[in-house]
Amino acid sequence: MTDKLPANLLVLFAPRPPLRYLPHCDYAPEKRRTAPISGVAAFLEELKKPDPNYVPTESWMQRRDRLREEKKAALEKKTKEGLDAYDPEHDPLVRGDPYKTLFVSRLSYEVKENDLEREFGRFGPIERVRIVHDKDTGKHRGYAFIVYEREKDMKAAYKETDGIRIKDRRVLVDVERGRTVKGWKPKRLGGGLGGRGYTKIPVTRPTGGNFRGGFQGGRGGGGFTGGNRFEIGGGRGPRG
Template sequence: MTDKLPPNLLALFAPRPALRYLPPADHAPEERKTNAISGVGQYLEELKEYDDDYKPTESWLQRKDREKLERKEKHQYQITEGVKDYKPAEDPQVRGDGFKTLFVARLSYDTEVKDLEREFGRYGPIERIRIVQDTTAEDNAPPKKKQKGYAFVVYEREQDMKGTTASISLSPLLA
């Protein structure tokens, strides 16, 4: 079939000249020595001793499943047992009237109380501002690790809180 091709195309199918032999740069092949290969028989006694102390580690899939099961059990406990003992009236952190309280979410982690007071104080007198902190975070942790990113603003009057929610716009405090 290729014999019917024109000479310029036949030249594309012509074999190239053989590659020139170059001796290896480091050692000649006949002078090379490889490491002696031995069996594992010499390690069998040590392997039997190792079997007694061997404790398999869990894979990342097993760890993921275990943590998922632990979270599910913790959640189930909080739903059944944890809620029974919770009394909001006795919680020292819960203060103020729920109808006068504004929940502010998606705060920047470097937001401070004075920033919230400046932004929300224009709608009326504020009784209390509480930025929620993570109690489990270390003392020297950065603010991003300490703050949860939301706050509660308690107004003195319920109308002020309702006026805030009606006229609030996006603020530079939001992340």
């Protein structure tokens, strides 16, 4: 059948020329002089011998847990050392009457002594302003102590300056407690007065004769009035 096809189609059925022979790039197996290749069975006995210098690879989860425990242990050690060394009564940097001293925290790191003198000096003459810096690095710790010459000026500043903005940051003002409260610990050593929800006067539950507990209800005078639990909406008891 193919002999009847035209020449242009017969070309499609023509066999391809044979591939050109190229010599092998490596030596023939019978001419090789390398060591014979074997399986892993010869090394099984070596695998049974433990390597004393072997260090297992640490996964990312193990590394995360290890760093977390190391950080926790370092923090506990630093806190314990700080508590042992904490003694504001004999600190050479702490000077002035503690009952005339004001504590100011949450300060911006850009605040200087003259900024505090300008803000707090309007309540009375100031004896000393001390911004606390880190003993090791010298960095700003974000809080300061202001010593007034008169106790009444300190009390006035304590009442009026809590929450004011200094360098676009709202500050927290309190009295000095390190030398006035027995057993007091600063926040950096696990003490303090709490977090950002701190208030000078804690919110207390209303008490007194005018307080009526219970739910008064909506329209129609219904609801629980705080008396007998069966007196609902001014009706009768459970037996009608």
